[in-house]
Amino acid sequence: MRIVLVGPPGAGKGTQAQYLAKNLSIPHISTGDLFRANISQGTPLGKQAQEYMNAGRLVPDEVTIAMAEDRLAQSDTEHGFLLDGFPRNIGQAEALDRYLSDRGLALDAVLDLEVPEDEVVQRIAGRRICRKDSSHVFHVSNLPEQGVCDKCGGELYQRDDDQEETVRKRLEVYHSETEPIIDYYKAQDLVVTISALGKVDEVTQRAMAALGRSAAA
Known part of the structure; x- marks a missing residue:
């Protein structure tokens, strides 16, 4: 299956993408991973992206699109893929359509969380991160008793990006730039919308059912 995953910040896209990709036996391709890989490997595209980022500027669509297309051309996508974070706007969605159409391919679904x-x-x-290991993530509703990471003892803190005012600004950007791709794909009858509320496995099962598949046990 060829799937695009969309949803607002905090919808759990990254978590669901990993579970869905595993259940569907397709690669999970995230924009963040693409940027990190290209920059760490020093590719021409990574160098371009780094220059923009160092200057405090947004990486232009053409660079992001080129990274995505380069990744989609790899052999492990032959039987499908799950895109997470791309396309982020109408221009990127149109570029993805052109890329697939040129190869006689098309998306199977756009999963909207x-x-x-x-x-x-x-x-x-409400999210709190461990300073020693950022993979240790907690929520104020269920913090460890001592108020420190119960895995390594690190201090827990709130990232600047997680401040409420910043979160609401991120949502505004999502509504203005990314949300329009949902209508774009609805016109192609590709959108499958599910509730992302509930436990992780419940959302995964809901998504698999909406895609017409059974979740692995």
């Missing part, structure tokens, strides 16, 4: 805005703010603004 739906979460109420207040829930998004509560999820992200």
